[in-house]
Amino acid sequence: MPNDSAMLVLKAMSGLELTIVERTRLSAEDLTLLANRGYLELTKAERQRLIPNQLAILAVSGTIVLDRQERDRIPVAQIIELVVRGHAQMSKEELKRLTPEQLTMIYSVMG
Structure with a gap:
């Protein structure tokens, strides 16, 4: 069974919007991947985590x-x-x- 982070990545990649709480649970690697592929636009706080x-x-x-x-x-x-x-x-x-x-x-x- 996929872990919580993997489920959040799949949710974002399926076009569903992540809540603020869900976005904070993403790793820096996940944020980079999702932003690079166009699934997320990073906030200033998220960019500071990278x-x-x-x-x-x-x-x-x-x-x-x-x-x-x-x-x-x-x-x-x-x-x-x-x-x-x-x-x-x-x-x-x-x-x-x-x-x-x-x-x-x-x-x-x-x-």
């Missing part, structure tokens, strides 16, 4: 646009890769914090 790699996955898939707080949680090298590949943007303030080597990496790829 680890940096999960945020990056959702940014690459175009599911979310990373906000400043989310970008701050992701390692700089990974953010640079996301920026270079067009999956994230950095503010002028964020660019000022980069080392000359990191800036060179961005500008060499972006031209």
Whole structure:
């Protein structure tokens, strides 16, 4: 018999709306899966539960646009890769914090 989390994932994938309580019982992995496949739109609180790699996955898939707080949680090298590949943007303030080597990496790829 499927566990509670699996039942909630199946419920969401069948098009039924999850209650707030049910959504809080989903793991970060389940939230990422459901959001990436278009079954859920994540709330700010749900996005805060995700680890940096999960945020990056959702940014690459175009599911979310990373906000400043989310970008701050992701390692700089990974953010640079996301920026270079067009999956994230950095503010002028964020660019000022980069080392000359990191800036060179961005500008060499972006031209």
